[in-house]
Amino acid sequence: MDLSDGLNYTVKEPNVSWNPEKKQFLCCLFKFFEKDLTAYKAVFDSVYEDDLRTFGFTHGVKESTLNTQWHDLRRSSHFEWGEVHLSPFDKDGRWSPFIAAIRRTLATLRIDLPEKARDDIDTSTFDPTLHTSSQPTSVSSNHLNTALSKYGGKECFWCVQERVNEEYIQARNKPREYTTGKGILEPLLYRWSNVDSQGVNNKNLYIAGLFVDWDKYFSPDMISQEKFDEYFSNHIHRKEVSSPFISTFKSMLAPVHRAVRNQEGAIISIIESKKLGDLVYSARGFCQKHQLRIGRYNGGGEYLIWGKVPSDAIICSFKVSTLKQIADEHDDIAEILQLRTIASYKHNQRSLKDALEKRGGYLDHTSGTIIGKLLSLLQVPFEFSGEVGIGMYYSWRLRKRGGPGKAFQEGLNACY
DNA sequence: CGAAGAGATATGACCAGAAA
DNA sequence: TTTCTGGTCATATCTCTTCG
Numbered sequence: 001m002d003l004s005d006g007l008n009y010t011v012k013e014p015n016v017s018w019n020p021e022k023k024q025f026l027c028c029l030f031k032f033f034e035k036d037l038t039a040y041k042a043v044f045d046s047v048y049e050d051d052l053r054t055f056g057f058t059h060g061v062k063e064s065t066l067n068t069q070w071h072d073l074r075r076s077s078h079f080e081w082g083e084v085h086l087s088p089f090d091k092d093g094r095w096s097p098f099i100a101a102i103r104r105t106l107a108t109l110r111i112d113l114p115e116k117a118r119d120d121i122d123t124s125t126f127d128p129t130l131h132t133s134s135q136p137t138s139v140s141s142n143h144l145n146t147a148l149s150k151y152g153g154k155e156c157f158w159c160v161q162e163r164v165n166e167e168y169i170q171a172r173n174k175p176r177e178y179t180t181g182k183g184i185l186e187p188l189l190y191r192w193s194n195v196d197s198q199g200v201n202n203k204n205l206y207i208a209g210l211f212v213d214w215d216k217y218f219s220p221d222m223i224s225q226e227k228f229d230e231y232f233s234n235h236i237h238r239k240e241v242s243s244p245f246i247s248t249f250k251s252m253l254a255p256v257h258r259a260v261r262n263q264e265g266a267i268i269s270i271i272e273s274k275k276l277g278d279l280v281y282s283a284r285g286f287c288q289k290h291q292l293r294i295g296r297y298n299g300g301g302e303y304l305i306w307g308k309v310p311s312d313a314i315i316c317s318f319k320v321s322t323l324k325q326i327a328d329e330h331d332d333i334a335e336i337l338q339l340r341t342i343a344s345y346k347h348n349q350r351s352l353k354d355a356l357e358k359r360g361g362y363l364d365h366t367s368g369t370i371i372g373k374l375l376s377l378l379q380v381p382f383e384f385s386g387e388v389g390i391g392m393y394y395s396w397r398l399r400k401r402g403g404p405g406k407a408f409q410e411g412l413n414a415c416y
Numbered sequence: 417c418g419a420a421g422a423g424a425t426a427t428g429a430c431c432a433g434a435a436a
Numbered sequence: 437t438t439t440c441t442g443g444t445c446a447t448a449t450c451t452c453t454t455c456g
Contacts, residue, residue, distance in 0.1 A: 015429050015446085035438095068430060071440070076428095 014056035016065065020080050022048065023073060027084035028098040030070055032091060032116055037063040039113040043105045077126050086126065086219050088277055089119040092310050094217045188315070188387050189248035189273050189280075189303055192255030195265040198242065203267060203317040206309040209242040220244075220279070220306055232286050235304060237294060245281075245304040252388065253395035254301060257348040259320040260339050266320040270380065270388060271305075275313035279306040296349065318378045326377050332370045335359070336396060357397040367398045368411020375415070382416045 016022070025047065029040045045052065045060030052060060073081040084095065091099055106113050193201035198209030210231075211217045220228055235243045248271060249255055259266035273280055283299030286292070292299075327334040338359060345352040362370075371389045380388055389412045393404045 018429075062430095065430070067439085072429075075440080 016052070016057075016061055016069070017055055018069065023069075023078065023080035024084055024095070025098050025101075026066060026070055027073070027081055028095050029102060031084055031089070031119065031121055032095070032099055033102065034114045034116060036113055037067055039106070039111050040066055042109055042111055043102055043113075046105050046109060047101060074126070082123075082126055083218075085119075085121050085123050087217065088219070088279060088307070090308075090310055091115075092312075093308065186250040186303070187273060188384065188391065189250060189271040189305075190252045190255045191246065191248045191269040191271060191309070192258045193267050193269075194259070194262050196262070199246065201267065203269070204311040204314055206246050206269070206305075206314075208244050208246050208305075208307055210244040211307055212242075217307060229286075229290075232281070232283075232304065233290075233292075236283055236286070236292075236297070236299065236302070244306060246307075246309060248303050248305055248309075250301050250303065251395045252391055253342075254348050256320075256323070256339075257342050257345070257352070260324075260343040261346075263320055267317055268320060268323070269309075269317040270315040270384065271309055272313050272315055272384075273303075275310065276305055280304070281306070296347075315384050316378065316380050322378070326374060330373070330377075333374050336362070336367065336370050336398070337374075338396075353397060359397075362398050364399070364405045364407035365411040367393065368404070368408035369414055370411075371398075371408075372412035372415030375412075385412055385416065 026040075026044065029043065033039075041060060041063045044066060070081075072078075074085075087094060191206065193206070199212055200207035231244050234241050235245045235247070252268070252270075255268050259268055281304045283302035283304060285299070287297075287299035323337075324339060327337050327339055336359075338356060341355050341359075342352065345355065368389070371392055372385065375385045375388055386409060389408070390404055392398075393408060398404070
């Protein structure tokens with residue numbers, strides 16, 4: 001018997017130890033980078049070099065193994081597969097550490113692997129009811145674990161499993177309610193926050209309180225409609241619990257009103273809604289569906305964003321102290337803004353709007369010029385100045401009837 | 417009792433060949 | 437070619453039994 005041949009038959013290539021991290025890493029390659037198994041292999045081998053050597057690999061993992069593994073994860077609706085592929089296509093989001101590692105490795109290896117500009121992975125075959133998980137999901141892990149440790153019996157496991165499955169079926173089959181849908185959604189949303197706001201509130205990034213530890217992120221697809229409604233309801237009832245949502249408003253007046261009344265470090269941001277995908281929900285829609293009123297609040301004008309507002313969706317941010325300073329330095333701006341009047345009203349309601357109206361109307365060209373000056377001082381990019389300016393025109397009641405005319409736009413443009 | 421062991425069952429990694 | 441699918445084999449986990 002030829003010994004070397006014999007070795008080839010008996011010495012089997014080792015198996016990859018697919019822990020959750022490696023699965024996520026592999027899925028990130030497929031999700032964010034153009035498909036090229038040779039490049040995927042090079043990156044994977046390099047990143048997990050030590051680990052692979054420990055398990056006995058000498059020439060890295062075969063391309064086919066990576067491909068099969070990814071398809072297997074998809075076929076079995078594996079937890080990590082869903083985690084990566086059902087999450088928003090956001091390169092600055094939860095998967096950014098993986099993406100950064102991949103980019104670094106590609107640069108080191110001098111491999112030119114294009115990144116995808118959008119998600120092209122078909123997730124329609126993903127069935128959460130089948131989903132095999134190495135880690136229970138964040139949603140149901142508590143129920144599952146307590147039930148198991150409490151009773152330990154097979155019957156109980158299955159009844160719990162049944163309920164978990166039901167949650168998933170509901171989550172999948174029911175289209176998510178209250179979503180604003182394309183076309184209806186306001187192009188711009190405004191956000192107010194201060195030092196007391198929960199979550200991460202930066203000038204260029206917002207993260208909801210529940211996801212401050214971004215590793216714990218889950219998409220709304222991963223939870224039931226009931227759970228989603230509970231989060232939504234808690235949020236609009238302003239309950240003191242961590243929320244997966246970020247509040248925004250379609251009008252700039254609402255956040256300005258809150259900001260001038262709660263000045264401590266208040267920031268106002270302007271957000272471009274189309275960069276948020278479909279993770280924006282109308283509070284009005286929710287209140288209508290559930291016939292809900294909280295005092296006089298009916299959700300009008302408020303939109304909740306799930307998870308985070310990535311930096312590329314934030315057009316600009318300014319501190320309310322900057323706004324006040326500008327008003328102090330420019331009488332015409334102060335006269336239009338009426339920050340003191342706004343601050344004197346407890347609620348942003350009819351009476352505040354009436355009070356703003358009392359100031360009297362402006363000629364369109366005049367108001368356009370003043371608003372334009374303000375927006376340029378606040379460094380609102382020119383391309384959004386029209387949208388923001390017109391919004392302010394209505395909110396601040398710059399003329400009693402009708403919309404802004406051509407002269408308003410001309411006045412606005414004159415300042416940039 | 418509870419620890420240890422044996423057997424049964426489930427899961428994970430992967431291949432080879434079919435299908436597209 | 438690439439992608440999908442049925443099946444194998446090894447290992448992990450569960451369940452039941454035995455024995456000190």
